[in-house]
Amino acid sequence: MAFDWQGLVVQGLNGLASASSLFLVASGLTVIFGVSRIVNFAHGSLYMLGAYLAWTLTAHGPFAELGGFWGFWGAILSAALTVAALGALVEMLVLRRLYQAPELFQLLATFALVLIVQDVALLLWGPDDKFGPRAPLLRGATEIFGARFPLYELFLIAVGPVVLGLLWLLLHRSRFGILLRAATHDREMVAALGVDQKRLFTGVFALGAGLAGLGGALQIPREAVTLHMDMAVIVEAFVVVVIGGLGSLGGAALAALIIGELHAFGILVFPRITLVLVFLVMAVVLVLRPQGLLGRGAATAPVAAPAPPLPGPMPGPLRWAAIAAAVALVGVAPFLGDYPLILLADFSVLVLFAASLHLIMGPGGMASFGHAAYFGAGAYAAALLFKHLAAPMEVGLIAAPFAAGLVGLLFGWFCVRLSGVYAAMLTLAFAQIAWSISFQWVEVTGGDNGILGVWPSGWARGRLVFFYLSLALSAAGVLLLRRIIRAPFGLALRAQRDSPLRAEAIGLDGFLLRWIAFAVSAALAGLAGALFAYGKGSVFPSFLGIPRSVDALLMVLLGGVQTLTGPIVGAIAYAGLQEQLARLTDCWRLVLGVVILALVLFFPRGLAGAFRRRDA
Amino acid sequence: MLAVDGLQAHYGRAHILHGVSLDVAAGEVACLLGRNGAGKSTTMKAIMRLLPPTGGSVRFEGRDLDGLAPHAVARIGLGYVPEERRIFPDLTVEENLEVGRRPPRPGQAPWTAERLYALFPSLGAMKKRPGGRMSGGEQQMLAIARTLMGNPRLLLLDEPSEGLAPVVVDRLAEALLGLKAEGLAILLSEQNPGFAASIADRAYLLETGQIRHHGPMAAVMADAGLRARYLSV
Numbered sequence: 001m002a003f004d005w006q007g008l009v010v011q012g013l014n015g016l017a018s019a020s021s022l023f024l025v026a027s028g029l030t031v032i033f034g035v036s037r038i039v040n041f042a043h044g045s046l047y048m049l050g051a052y053l054a055w056t057l058t059a060h061g062p063f064a065e066l067g068g069f070w071g072f073w074g075a076i077l078s079a080a081l082t083v084a085a086l087g088a089l090v091e092m093l094v095l096r097r098l099y100q101a102p103e104l105f106q107l108l109a110t111f112a113l114v115l116i117v118q119d120v121a122l123l124l125w126g127p128d129d130k131f132g133p134r135a136p137l138l139r140g141a142t143e144i145f146g147a148r149f150p151l152y153e154l155f156l157i158a159v160g161p162v163v164l165g166l167l168w169l170l171l172h173r174s175r176f177g178i179l180l181r182a183a184t185h186d187r188e189m190v191a192a193l194g195v196d197q198k199r200l201f202t203g204v205f206a207l208g209a210g211l212a213g214l215g216g217a218l219q220i221p222r223e224a225v226t227l228h229m230d231m232a233v234i235v236e237a238f239v240v241v242v243i244g245g246l247g248s249l250g251g252a253a254l255a256a257l258i259i260g261e262l263h264a265f266g267i268l269v270f271p272r273i274t275l276v277l278v279f280l281v282m283a284v285v286l287v288l289r290p291q292g293l294l295g296r297g298a299a300t301a302p303v304a305a306p307a308p309p310l311p312g313p314m315p316g317p318l319r320w321a322a323i324a325a326a327v328a329l330v331g332v333a334p335f336l337g338d339y340p341l342i343l344l345a346d347f348s349v350l351v352l353f354a355a356s357l358h359l360i361m362g363p364g365g366m367a368s369f370g371h372a373a374y375f376g377a378g379a380y381a382a383a384l385l386f387k388h389l390a391a392p393m394e395v396g397l398i399a400a401p402f403a404a405g406l407v408g409l410l411f412g413w414f415c416v417r418l419s420g421v422y423a424a425m426l427t428l429a430f431a432q433i434a435w436s437i438s439f440q441w442v443e444v445t446g447g448d449n450g451i452l453g454v455w456p457s458g459w460a461r462g463r464l465v466f467f468y469l470s471l472a473l474s475a476a477g478v479l480l481l482r483r484i485i486r487a488p489f490g491l492a493l494r495a496q497r498d499s500p501l502r503a504e505a506i507g508l509d510g511f512l513l514r515w516i517a518f519a520v521s522a523a524l525a526g527l528a529g530a531l532f533a534y535g536k537g538s539v540f541p542s543f544l545g546i547p548r549s550v551d552a553l554l555m556v557l558l559g560g561v562q563t564l565t566g567p568i569v570g571a572i573a574y575a576g577l578q579e580q581l582a583r584l585t586d587c588w589r590l591v592l593g594v595v596i597l598a599l600v601l602f603f604p605r606g607l608a609g610a611f612r613r614r615d616a
Numbered sequence: 617m618l619a620v621d622g623l624q625a626h627y628g629r630a631h632i633l634h635g636v637s638l639d640v641a642a643g644e645v646a647c648l649l650g651r652n653g654a655g656k657s658t659t660m661k662a663i664m665r666l667l668p669p670t671g672g673s674v675r676f677e678g679r680d681l682d683g684l685a686p687h688a689v690a691r692i693g694l695g696y697v698p699e700e701r702r703i704f705p706d707l708t709v710e711e712n713l714e715v716g717r718r719p720p721r722p723g724q725a726p727w728t729a730e731r732l733y734a735l736f737p738s739l740g741a742m743k744k745r746p747g748g749r750m751s752g753g754e755q756q757m758l759a760i761a762r763t764l765m766g767n768p769r770l771l772l773l774d775e776p777s778e779g780l781a782p783v784v785v786d787r788l789a790e791a792l793l794g795l796k797a798e799g800l801a802i803l804l805s806e807q808n809p810g811f812a813a814s815i816a817d818r819a820y821l822l823e824t825g826q827i828r829h830h831g832p833m834a835a836v837m838a839d840a841g842l843r844a845r846y847l848s849v
């Protein structure tokens with residue numbers, strides 16, 4: 001085969017164009033993080049809003065009537081400015097109250113915004129994809145080395161460096177920019193010099209949101225506007241920001257370039273594993289250079305909320321209520337119909353899933369943004385054993401925790417070296433790698449079609465028996481976790497979390513402790529995943545998806561990370577709420593988002609914490 | 617001008633300040649003396665409300681600071697120079713000064729970068745240098761200059777001479793005397809009274825978060841017993 005220079009050049013240019021778009025989003029994310037230390041999950045939602053608003057403004061209203069060059073660009077810029085204003089509003093109404101809160105609560109709040117924006121976009125724009133107009137004057141294509149290349153893509157390639165230049169000027173030549181750079185380094189000192197941080201934060205959110213909005217708006221001539229844009233772009237933007245170094249603008253530019261080109265050439269070289277490739281690069285960077293390519297300073301403080309050194313016993317009434325509820329459940333179950341039994345089995349599984357994550361987040365003091373990887377590993381282990389070896393459920397349920405535990409050992413070995421946001425991002429990267437494998441390795445996993453027919457053995461096929469089985473295994477898992485947390489191992493784990501230096505001084509190996517905890521947690525999540533698979537009779541890549549990881553995170557955080565009761569209460573509350581809302585209203589995400597926001601703002605100690613006396 | 621009365625402060629559960637009371641009059645330089653860990657820095661942070669006090673009151677020019685955010689405290693005229701200096705390392709000298717800049721105050725000649733370069737000539741020679749690439753002495757000058765850009769009425773100076781070479785300390789003392797001559801009130805903190813003796817009018821001796829003694833600076837310098845009890849020998 002002749003070497004295809006043309007193809008390479010075009011592919012390189014494609015890479016530059018996507019790098020440019022990626023940079024717009026990532027630069028906003030990184031600027032916001034630099035100053036506010038908030039990892040804004042809703043950044044992708046702002047990008048999506050930018051795209052939808054641009055679509056609306058080019059199709060309706062004054063800019064649409066104006067038409068032509070000014071109509072188009074007026075619409076794009078207005079969309080970006082509107083999103084900037086929305087960003088400022090969000091900062092003033094929500095995030096401003098959370099600067100003192102633990103990082104994970106901030107993430108939770110921004111994730112609530114994701115849910116809210118999802119439904120608002122659905123309500124305003126409907127489920128259909130939207131196709132924007134093409135940009136005036138940039139409709140055609142040009143010849144580059146004899147290959148045709150769209151003008152608009154060339155324009156996008158220019159946008160990235162131009163925005164980078166403008167941002168550089170803003171940061172170095174304006175008072176606002178100088179204050180932003182100062183605040184990135186030392187917020188408190190900036191305040192002590194008389195600068196009102198509120199204005200600064202509102203300003204930086206407006207700036208970051210505007211960049212995201214612009215990034216989204218600029219996409220409308222080249223791709224459809226959909227309700228999935230938010231998640232797709234936020235994951236990529238996270239990758240870029242983490243590779244470049246949180247808070248580093250130059251790093252974001254460099255990383256956007258790397259990721260853009262990796263996508264472009266990855267398709268040529270390894271068409272099947274492009275997704276894996278991106279996350280692999282991120283994992284390698286995080287392991288070799290945890291602060292990112294151009295990032296500075298050590299990884300930030302632990303993400304987990306400060307927890308009391310020992311979990312107090314569950315408050316008496318709550319404990320008895322829980323036990324009574326469990327007993328009542330077992331007694332009442334035979335009289336329930338199929339649907340409630342399915343739900344109850346699901347709840348049991350989710351409780352185990354949440355409780356397993358709690359081991360990492362509470363006593364372990366780490367955060368996992370990718371716990372679905374282990375849930376999915378268990379589910380796929382069971383399903384693959386069934387599909388390829390026709391293994392029955394009993395074998396699957398035994399093998400699943402081992403398989404997930406092994407995956408946990410592998411991923412955990414990398415993840416537990418980091419702390420804070422970086423550790424969280426690395427867990428996310430590994431989960432995405434696992435997801436990509438399940439999605440792209442079609443021969444083995446069935447890809448998007450999943451694996452069907454993974455039913456329980458005959459004796460457990462009845463809904464009632466399966467519920468009892470789920471409840472029993474989940475309860476056993478939770479009790480095991482409880483024993484682990486209270487055993488010397490759990491004490492040592494907390495010791496390394498609370499005072500790493502002292503723990504080391506008395507001979508505790510923090511790395512080993514965290515690694516084992518990570519693997520145990522993964523194994524139990526795997527058991528939950530396998531149960532879930534048998535309950536549904538199938539597995540899909542979505543079992544390992546980000547939404548499922550976020551579910552686990554939300555359950556734990558809603559309940560509170562301090563005690564094991566927290567995730568249990570949180571799982572039931574979250575799953576119950578989601579279930580009820582989905583039945584009552586089409587806008588369950590909107591309501592759920594608002595509820596989560598309210599909880600984060602008013603019950604920062606979690607639900608279980610809310611039942612406890614203050615300072616108890 | 618500054619009246620601190622019964623100030624209490626905690627770090628988490630640790631009770632650090634147990635009722636610190638002190639006054640600084642207009643145009644006066646008062647000095648907080650005490651060993652490492654006595655609570656000098658904590659007192660300054662509590663006055664600035666960077667560490668919100670848990671008891672007592674701070675009044676500045678008759679105004680109660682209770683409930684104010686740190687930036688509001690700075691705006692009404694309290695300038696704070698932290699012990700660690702906390703220069704913004706990526707920002708140049710000029711940019712560091714810009715962060716501190718606040719509007720002029722009526723009845724007070726406003727500080728400008730040019731005036732500060734005249735006060736600290738070494739800064740004028742390195743306007744474009746990033747703060748992270750300056751010597752300790754230069755950083756201390758910059759920290760003071762940066763705070764002066766806010767046109768404070770009173771300067772809180774936390775251990776400015778710490779870790780500086782004797783020549784630099786002398787230059788610093790000279791600059792501070794110049795500021796004093798212009799009528800700026802200063803609350804200084806020091807472990808070593810030698811540097812403070814040349815500048816301060818009065819001294820407060822601090823130990824484990826309490827004022828044990830106060831009096832004219834000269835009297836403290838004259839009393840070796842007092843210094844042996846509350847300061848390093």
Ligand SMILES: Nc1ncnc2c1ncn2[C@@H]1O[C@H](COP(=O)(O)OP(=O)(O)O)[C@@H](O)[C@H]1O
Binds near residue numbers: 630653
């Ligand atoms: N951030 C902090 N957290 C907990 N304790 C602190 C902190 N900073 C200072 N302390 C304690 O407060 C006491 C007073 O400290 P400080 O005000 O810094 O003393 P000084 O400035 O006089 O050396 C010391 O016992 C010190 O250990």
Ligand SMILES: [Mg+2]
Binds near residue numbers: 656657658699774
């Ligand atoms: Mg001190």
